[in-house]
Amino acid sequence: MDFPIFHADFFGNRLLIAIIGILHILINHPFAVGMMPLITVLEWWAYRRNRADWDELLRKILGVCFIVTTTVGALTGVGIWFSTAVVNPYAIGSLLRVFYWAWFTEWVIFCSEVVLILFYFLTWKRMGGERKPAHIRIGIALSIMSWLTMVIVTGILGFMMNPGGWAQEQSLLSGFLNPLYHPQLLLRTTLALGAAGSLALALALPFTEKGSKLRSEATRIFCGWTLFWVVPMIIWSAVYYRAIPVEMLVNLPVAFGTQAWAGYYGLLLKVAAGITALLIGLCLWGLWQPKRTNAAVWILPIICFAILMGQFERTRQFIRKPYVIGFYMFSNGIRVSDVPYILKTGVLANSLWTRHTTVTPENKVEAGRDVFMIACSRCHTLNGMNSVSSNLARLYPGQAWWNAGAIDTYIKNIHGARPHMPPFAGTAAERSALAAYLATLYDRRDLTSTADLPTNNRK
Amino acid sequence: MDIDRPTDPTDTRWLPSRWKALLIGAAIQLILAAWGGWYLFTPQPQPAKPRQLVNEVLIPEDMVYPDTDQGIKIGKKLPSIDLKEVAAASPAQLKAGADIFAQNCVSCHGLNGKGDGPAGITLNPGPRDLTALNTWKNGTRTSDIFRTISLGSPGTRMSAFDFLSPGERLALAHFVESLAPGHARDTAESLQSLDRQFNLSQGVTEPSTIPVSTAMDKLVAEAAAAARAAPNPDAVDPAGAQLFREVADSMRVSSLDYWLSHDSSWMKDPARLRILAVGGSPTNGFLPRVGMLDEKSWGALHRYLLVRYQKKPEQKGQQ
Numbered sequence: 001m002d003f004p005i006f007h008a009d010f011f012g013n014r015l016l017i018a019i020i021g022i023l024h025i026l027i028n029h030p031f032a033v034g035m036m037p038l039i040t041v042l043e044w045w046a047y048r049r050n051r052a053d054w055d056e057l058l059r060k061i062l063g064v065c066f067i068v069t070t071t072v073g074a075l076t077g078v079g080i081w082f083s084t085a086v087v088n089p090y091a092i093g094s095l096l097r098v099f100y101w102a103w104f105t106e107w108v109i110f111c112s113e114v115v116l117i118l119f120y121f122l123t124w125k126r127m128g129g130e131r132k133p134a135h136i137r138i139g140i141a142l143s144i145m146s147w148l149t150m151v152i153v154t155g156i157l158g159f160m161m162n163p164g165g166w167a168q169e170q171s172l173l174s175g176f177l178n179p180l181y182h183p184q185l186l187l188r189t190t191l192a193l194g195a196a197g198s199l200a201l202a203l204a205l206p207f208t209e210k211g212s213k214l215r216s217e218a219t220r221i222f223c224g225w226t227l228f229w230v231v232p233m234i235i236w237s238a239v240y241y242r243a244i245p246v247e248m249l250v251n252l253p254v255a256f257g258t259q260a261w262a263g264y265y266g267l268l269l270k271v272a273a274g275i276t277a278l279l280i281g282l283c284l285w286g287l288w289q290p291k292r293t294n295a296a297v298w299i300l301p302i303i304c305f306a307i308l309m310g311q312f313e314r315t316r317q318f319i320r321k322p323y324v325i326g327f328y329m330f331s332n333g334i335r336v337s338d339v340p341y342i343l344k345t346g347v348l349a350n351s352l353w354t355r356h357t358t359v360t361p362e363n364k365v366e367a368g369r370d371v372f373m374i375a376c377s378r379c380h381t382l383n384g385m386n387s388v389s390s391n392l393a394r395l396y397p398g399q400a401w402w403n404a405g406a407i408d409t410y411i412k413n414i415h416g417a418r419p420h421m422p423p424f425a426g427t428a429a430e431r432s433a434l435a436a437y438l439a440t441l442y443d444r445r446d447l448t449s450t451a452d453l454p455t456n457n458r459k
Numbered sequence: 460m461d462i463d464r465p466t467d468p469t470d471t472r473w474l475p476s477r478w479k480a481l482l483i484g485a486a487i488q489l490i491l492a493a494w495g496g497w498y499l500f501t502p503q504p505q506p507a508k509p510r511q512l513v514n515e516v517l518i519p520e521d522m523v524y525p526d527t528d529q530g531i532k533i534g535k536k537l538p539s540i541d542l543k544e545v546a547a548a549s550p551a552q553l554k555a556g557a558d559i560f561a562q563n564c565v566s567c568h569g570l571n572g573k574g575d576g577p578a579g580i581t582l583n584p585g586p587r588d589l590t591a592l593n594t595w596k597n598g599t600r601t602s603d604i605f606r607t608i609s610l611g612s613p614g615t616r617m618s619a620f621d622f623l624s625p626g627e628r629l630a631l632a633h634f635v636e637s638l639a640p641g642h643a644r645d646t647a648e649s650l651q652s653l654d655r656q657f658n659l660s661q662g663v664t665e666p667s668t669i670p671v672s673t674a675m676d677k678l679v680a681e682a683a684a685a686a687r688a689a690p691n692p693d694a695v696d697p698a699g700a701q702l703f704r705e706v707a708d709s710m711r712v713s714s715l716d717y718w719l720s721h722d723s724s725w726m727k728d729p730a731r732l733r734i735l736a737v738g739g740s741p742t743n744g745f746l747p748r749v750g751m752l753d754e755k756s757w758g759a760l761h762r763y764l765l766v767r768y769q770k771k772p773e774q775k776g777q778q
Contacts, residue, residue, distance in 0.1 A: 048476070168713035177742070183498060186491065228484060232491035239498040254581065262581060340675045394577040395566055409562045410578070416618070417566065417578045 001333070001351040003089040007377045012385040013087040014317075014378075020083050022313050024076035026306055029188065031065045031073060032113075033146045034196025038225060039065075040139030047132050053214050059124045060207045061200055066121040070114060077110070088378055090333030091160075091324040098166065098175045099156055106152045109145055116142040147189065154185045161316070162245050162326045183240040190233035191309065197226030198279075198301035201286070205295055216290040219298060223286030226301060230280060245326065248319045250419050255318035256311070272311060279304040321420035330422035332378045339425045347374055347426040359429040368437025371430050382441065389441045402442045408435035501740065502722065537624050539662035542650050545601055548633035556634025559627055563620060572638040582616045590639035599642045602653040604632040609657065625659060692766040699763025702756060706749040715744030719768050726769075729761040 008016055039058050046054035085092045096103065120138045127135035158180030159166065166175035201222035208215035253265035261268065282301050285293065324331045334342060342350060348357050348367060351374050356367040372388075381387045395410070396402035411431055415423040424431055544552070564572075567579035572589035579586035592599050597607050608628050611619035620628065636642050645653075654660050693700040707715055718735075719725070725732035736743065737750045752760065 165711075165713045165717060168716060173710075174713060186495070190491070228488070232488065232495065235492055235495035235499075239495045242499060397570065401561060401565060401570065406562050406565070410566050416616070418581070 001090075001347070001353070001374060004353050005373050005377065006086045007373065007381075008384075009381045010384045012379070012381045015385055017080070017083050017087060018314065018317065020076050020079045021317070022310050024073065024080055025309055025313050027068055027073040027076065028150075029192035029309060030195035030199040030302065030305065032069045032117075033150050033189070034192035034194070035061075035065050035199065036117075036139065036146045037143040037193065038196045038200060040136060040143050042221070043139055044136050047136065054217075055128075057204060057207050057214065057218065059121075061203045062121055062124070064203055066117055069117065074114065088324060088333055090335075091329055094325055094329060095156060095159070098159065098170075098172060101172060102152050102155065102176065106149060109148045109152065113142065113145040113149060116145055150188055150192070151185060154188060155181055157316075158184050160325050161248070161320050162243075163328055167327070180240070180243045183236060183243040187233065187236040187240045190229045190236055191305075191312075194226050194229035194233055195302065195305040195309065197222045197224075197229065198305050201226070202299045202302045205298060210295065211291070215295075219286050219290035223283040223290070223301075227280065227283040227287065230276075230283070234276070244319065248321075248326075251319045251321055252315070254420060255315045255321075272308065275304045275307055279308075318420075322415065322422035330425075332375050332422060332425075334375075334422070334425050339423060342425040343427070345427075346430055347371060348430060359427075359433045364433045365437050365440055367430070368433035368435070371426060371434040372437055375424065375426065375434070388438060392438060392441065399442055402439060404432065404435040404439040407438050408432050411435060536664050537662055538626070540625055540629060540659040542654060542660060545605070545629060545650055545653065545659070546645060548636070552630040552633050553637055555627070556630035556632070556637075559623065559631045560634050563623075564631075567616070572635065584615055586617070589635055592639060592641050600645045600649060601629075601632050601636060601642075602645050602649050604635050605629060605653060606656070608632060624665065625657060625663060692763060695766055696763045699759050699766075702760055703763055703767070706746055706752065706760070708744055708746050711742065711744035713744075714742065716768075718743060719764060725761075726765060729757050732761050732764070733757055 007013065039062050042054065043058055046052075046058065081092070116138060120135070120142050123135060123138070127138075155176035155178070158178045159175050162179050163175055164178040164180075166178065168174075201219065204215065204218040204222065208218060253262040256262075257265055257268045279301055282297065282304075286298070320326055322330050323336075324333070327336065329335050330339075334347075346358075348354055348359070348370060351357070351370075354370040354374065356363050356370050359367045376388065379386065380391075383389050392402060392407070396406060408431060410417070411424050411434065414421045424434075426434070560572075565576055567574075567576040567582065567586040568589055569575040569579070569586075574586040574588035574591075576586060588594060597603050597612065605628055607617070608620050608623070608631060610621075611617050620631075623631065657663070722735070725735055736745045
């Protein structure tokens with residue numbers, strides 16, 4: 001309420017964050033956190049066994065990872081913090097207050113990681129023979145640095161679902177070691193290591209000859225590596241599931257399959273289990289019969305992993321609702337503890353970036369639009385993705401029903417009817433202004449303009 | 460681990476390299492599985508449910524102070540209802556009932572009362588189909604409908620619509636009745652029992668209401684007063700307090716506060732406390748030296764913790 005309002009009405013602010021965030025995870029986990037230890041271990045193994053062909057294969061795989069992580073990976077990583085800070089500055093501000101030094105440390109580690117991967121890849125050929133052990137040590141340092149970035153960010157991610165002891169203690173450590181910390185760290189670590197095996201399996205295809213000994217060896221080793229980490233990954237996903245607060249598990253069907261697919265939750269679960277089973281089956285097949293298969297099959301495991309990782313991220317992001325920081329701040333940036341105060345004093349009166357600070361009969365609809373922008377627009381658009389007009393159209397299938405009175409009554413108890421919605425925070429006058437504005441949307445379904453966003457009224 | 464290539468290819472050190480790899484792999488699997496199993500099979504703390512937020516709170520009239528409280532609404536006497544109105548619906552009532560239905564019921568029960576409202580999709584059990592009388596569980600007479608509207612249906616999301624006046628509830632009941640044919644008729648006795656329960660023919664006084672913010676301020680003030688009046692456990696039992704300070708990890712007192720006030724199974728049984736404190740999570744807030752306590756000290760610690768945590772709920776309001 002103290003910040004200007006960024007609003008992408010076409011695809012919504014949530015999707016913007018989701019695209020950047022999921023893309024980052026799809027790169028970070030397999031290409032960096034999981035791949036660096038895999039390459040380092042195999043480099044050492046190839047060196048001990050004196051296998052120049054393996055050394056060359058690993059260098060080529062690392063080359064792909066080097067380019068992808070330092071371009072798209074780095075850009076999306078920074079992009080997450082920029083997009084979330086623009087969309088929900090209150091949430092990021094709260095996290096910054098708690099994790100101030102963690103953020104600082106994260107940057108130092110990230111810089112070390114980038115420098116090390118530059119060294120590791122660019123000196124691969126130069127540091128052969130006598131200097132190979134030193135090169136492997138760079139790989140070890142790089143693996144540790146990649147993992148440490150995860151060690152830190154996981155603390156912040158878990159905090160957003162359940163701050164745990166921080167609610168009482170309010171210290172960096174109590175927030176960092178939240179109830180989800182270890183489950184999520186172990187799940188992500190095993191997931192990243194397993195996914196790296198599958199990615200290497202796919203990347204080895206263009207760099208090995210068809211039917212060669214190197215390819216069948218690579219298939220066997222990478223399938224085995226994947227399988228080795230999939231087993232603890234399944235255990236730790238069960239641990240993670242148990243660590244989710246029970247209040248949030250009611251969101252699971254909608255979180256897993258979106259509102260439109262919530263009814264097919266059981267089916268979607270079976271699909272996810274099927275994908276995991278396919279992954280395990282393919283890896284077993286690769287261990288047993290690495291040669292007798294069409295090579296294109298070995299692209300499937302990393303696709304399975306990409307689906308599982310994307311689905312996990314979507315579910316994790318949605319299941320926190322109605323909170324953006326569990327039990328502390330609602331999705332629209334209003335702190336839980338501030339709700340009674342805002343109910344009493346009003347949301348407009350406490351906002352800087354709004355055209356109207358009070359509701360009068362003359363400005364009712366206009367003020368309602370300001371309330372919408374402050375209280376609803378973090379998640380809802382007017383006519384784009386997850387739009388209020390489509391939600392209202394499903395709720396009130398005709399103009400006779402789509403009226404301010406009915407909408408007002410619904411908003412009053414919206415947190416009771418929908419467990420993932422926060423309670424409306426504002427005075428009764430603001431609520432009826434919002435309802436009056438939403439009622440006008442029936443005739444203005446083409447409205448997508450963001451040009452008339454509220455401006456700073458205190459200037 | 461030795462990174463360098465062995466100068467002598469026949470040098471296998473203490474184990475062949477393949478066995479070494481297998482051993483390390485098995486150790487990693489075992490540690491990950493055991494640690495995960497420990498998480499899965501020990502109770503994990505859950506966050507306290509935040510207070511349910513409602514927009515208005517009903518409170519008894521004698522607790523309302525009009526001169527100091529903001530936003531209060533003093534209740535007034537509502538007109539009495541003729542029992543004949545309950546027995547038969549008037550067109551005016553049906554029209555009023557339709558409006559009330561549209562504002563309060565349609566989102567879950569649907570436009571035609573078929574239980575297919577969009578807000579009801581995610582509910583379990585789902586909203587009642589108001590036209591399928593054979594599925595109703597609280598009776599289909601006007602008096603039964605009135606009762607369900609007034610009191611809600613426990614165990615479901617159907618809440619009590621007691622903020623509607625008795626006249627509005629009656630109009631709504633008649634409208635619901637008009638959605639499908641085949642309703643049972645009220646008898647003289649059932650009407651009289653409804654009258655006795657809701658004081659329809661004498662008229663009721665609408666309760667006074669205050670905004671939730673005022674109610675919360677009152678609750679906070681009351682809780683703070685109660686916390687001030689409650690005994691300080693450290694003053695009641697200084698020896699127990701000293702013992703507690705010795706075995707509790709001062710960095711993790713909030714973790715202790717958390718699970719000791721949420722898992723009450725230890726309150727009745729010192730042995731259970733011992734199991735939880737020694738055998739529970741290594742980060743549960745007790746120092747490892749808690750395992751060295753003798754039987755007598757366990758009893759003393761249990762007595763002290765009872766005093767400390769049984770007054771916890773009252774303290775909550777201070778925050």
